[in-house]
Amino acid sequence: MAGQRTRRRIPEATVARLPVYLRILSERFEEQVVTISSEELAEFAGLNAAKVRKDLSYLGSYGTRGVGYDIEFLVYQIRRELGLTHDWHVVIVGAGNLGQALAGYNGFGDRGFPVGAIVDVDDAKVGSVVGGVRVRHLDELAQVVQARNISIGVIATPGNAAQSAADALVAAGVTSLLNFAPCVIGVPHGVSVRKVDLAVELQILSYYEQRRATAAPAAGLRAVPGEPRRGVTA
Amino acid sequence: MAGQRTRRRIPEATVARLPVYLRILSERFEEQVVTISSEELAEFAGLNAAKVRKDLSYLGSYGTRGVGYDIEFLVYQIRRELGLTHDWHVVIVGAGNLGQALAGYNGFGDRGFPVGAIVDVDDAKVGSVVGGVRVRHLDELAQVVQARNISIGVIATPGNAAQSAADALVAAGVTSLLNFAPCVIGVPHGVSVRKVDLAVELQILSYYEQRRATAAPAAGLRAVPGEPRRGVTA
DNA sequence: GACGCTTTGTGAAAACGTGCACGAGCGACA
DNA sequence: TGTCGCTCGTGCACGTTTTCACAAAGCGTC
Numbered sequence: 284m285a286g287q288r289t290r291r292r293i294p295e296a297t298v299a300r301l302p303v304y305l306r307i308l309s310e311r312f313e314e315q316v317v318t319i320s321s322e323e324l325a326e327f328a329g330l331n332a333a334k335v336r337k338d339l340s341y342l343g344s345y346g347t348r349g350v351g352y353d354i355e356f357l358v359y360q361i362r363r364e365l366g367l368t369h370d371w372h373v374v375i376v377g378a379g380n381l382g383q384a385l386a387g388y389n390g391f392g393d394r395g396f397p398v399g400a401i402v403d404v405d406d407a408k409v410g411s412v413v414g415g416v417r418v419r420h421l422d423e424l425a426q427v428v429q430a431r432n433i434s435i436g437v438i439a440t441p442g443n444a445a446q447s448a449a450d451a452l453v454a455a456g457v458t459s460l461l462n463f464a465p466c467v468i469g470v471p472h473g474v475s476v477r478k479v480d481l482a483v484e485l486q487i488l489s490y491y492e493q494r495r496a497t498a499a500p501a502a503g504l505r506a507v508p509g510e511p512r513r514g515v516t517a
Numbered sequence: 518m519a520g521q522r523t524r525r526r527i528p529e530a531t532v533a534r535l536p537v538y539l540r541i542l543s544e545r546f547e548e549q550v551v552t553i554s555s556e557e558l559a560e561f562a563g564l565n566a567a568k569v570r571k572d573l574s575y576l577g578s579y580g581t582r583g584v585g586y587d588i589e590f591l592v593y594q595i596r597r598e599l600g601l602t603h604d605w606h607v608v609i610v611g612a613g614n615l616g617q618a619l620a621g622y623n624g625f626g627d628r629g630f631p632v633g634a635i636v637d638v639d640d641a642k643v644g645s646v647v648g649g650v651r652v653r654h655l656d657e658l659a660q661v662v663q664a665r666n667i668s669i670g671v672i673a674t675p676g677n678a679a680q681s682a683a684d685a686l687v688a689a690g691v692t693s694l695l696n697f698a699p700c701v702i703g704v705p706h707g708v709s710v711r712k713v714d715l716a717v718e719l720q721i722l723s724y725y726e727q728r729r730a731t732a733a734p735a736a737g738l739r740a741v742p743g744e745p746r747r748g749v750t751a
Numbered sequence: 752g753a754c755g756c757t758t759t760g761t762g763a764a765a766a767c768g769t770g771c772a773c774g775a776g777c778g779a780c781a
Numbered sequence: 782t783g784t785c786g787c788t789c790g791t792g793c794a795c796g797t798t799t800t801c802a803c804a805a806a807g808c809g810t811c
Contacts, residue, residue: 322758347808350808351758492605585787773792776787
């Protein structure tokens with residue numbers, strides 16, 4: 284148990300749920316709760332207990348039968364597995380509407396991802412201070428990334444600038460990207476990309492909304508899959 | 518072909534990709550391109566051609582063998598299927614940092630989801646104008662929702678207010694929610710919820726980042742699944 | 752120390768999503 | 782009209798994810 288090698292591969296679907304467990308467990312820990320059962324955790328996460336147990340089993344056999352999981356220990360294990368034992372500074376590319384909002388959003392820093400830098404190509408924006416960080420020019424990206432040892436970049440540019448932003452980030456040594464621009468970006472092998480597209484989310488909601496309106500106007504409302512990874516429609 | 522009944526159920530994974538196709542097709546259409554093959558579309562979307570064809574086949578047999586798909590027609594079909602033949606006004610709950618950014622973000626209105634209203638509980642914020650819309654009090658929610666026939670709500674409150682925001686939205690008649698608060702919310706059957714959690718996205722990136730750092734420090738960078746639904750790590 | 756209650760951990764099965772491969776259909780051209 | 786080349790639509794096999802069901806294991810009590 285102590286020598287638990289963490290080299291077993293964790294399925295992607297599970298990786299996406301671990302942060303959810305982590306948040307719930309952290310909250311419970313704040314409230315002095317000591318242990319939690321898979322049943323309870325599933326309740327809070329909007330999942331079923333079997334899935335929770337299987338997910339947690341990828342971390343190791345850290346539960347106690349008849350009792351549940353020790354919250355503090357589990358928090359530690361999940362944080363370790365997710366690489367959250369230290370802060371990750373992020374660099375935001377694009378100081379427009381979205382970039383400024385992200386920089387000012389405390390949710391980043393609070394959860395271990397402080398904004399280490401913001402860059403933009405627009406000289407009018409360079410020098411201004413957003414969320415406590417001074418906006419620098421895109422040309423300084425590589426320098427900033429290396430100075431602060433940044434490996435996560437956030438793309439908050441308009442769509443037509445996203446690919447070049449990605450290229451600049453990768454060239455600067457960033458290996459993980461969170462893309463808010465409404466377009467698919469290509470990156471070299473070994474670089475991770477995740478994409479958040481608000482319009483896409485709304486369009487998906489629109490589909491189910493429209494479906495309810497036209498498919499069964501008379502019949503009762505149908506259940507909807509909701510969102511795949513961590514949602515609840517219960 | 519004309520009588521294509523749209524009642525075949527479209528898999529959720531496909532629904533999530535349709536907006537991506539739609540954006541790409543719309544761009545191509547703007548550029549006067551008339552037809553597109555599944556191969557090309559796959560290229561732009563960062564997927565493989567077979568998946569594109571299978572996805573599009575759920576809409577009906579709208580392609581022409583030996584030629585490809587008529588872009589204009591396909592745009593129309595996807596928009597129809599997604600319920601994008603008319604605008605959907607959305608109401609934002611929470612006029613804080615995030616709510617203001619969302620209201621000011623043109624990406625919503627541009628893609629058919631104009632912000633119809635913003636509400637907050639804080640009297641200090643009520644009355645101010647954000648993104649061209651005056652902030653109203655949460656108490657007026659039901660009235661606003663009905664006046665503008667709003668069925669999509671965006672939760673941009675702090676986590677501890679998210680559930681009550683959701684309850685208020687549902688009570689007001691909203692049946693689709695986009696939740697930005699870092700917590701799982703419960704809703705009645707028949708209400709769709711999608712969740713966007715920036716910290717979760719970063720934590721997932723952290724996992725792969727950490728994995729690259731510790732798992733194979735000497736070996737070459739490994740490919741990473743990236744994001745499941747519409748990502749590219751190529 | 753045996754018993755009963757609870758909850759974990761995990762095979763096995765079912766459901767779901769993806770990718771391959773190929774037949775079928777369309778357009779072009781002679 | 783026949784042939785050729787191209788691309789769609791889809792059956793099938795594969796991999797991944799979810800769900801089920803139950804043996805194994807801890808805890809409290811007698």
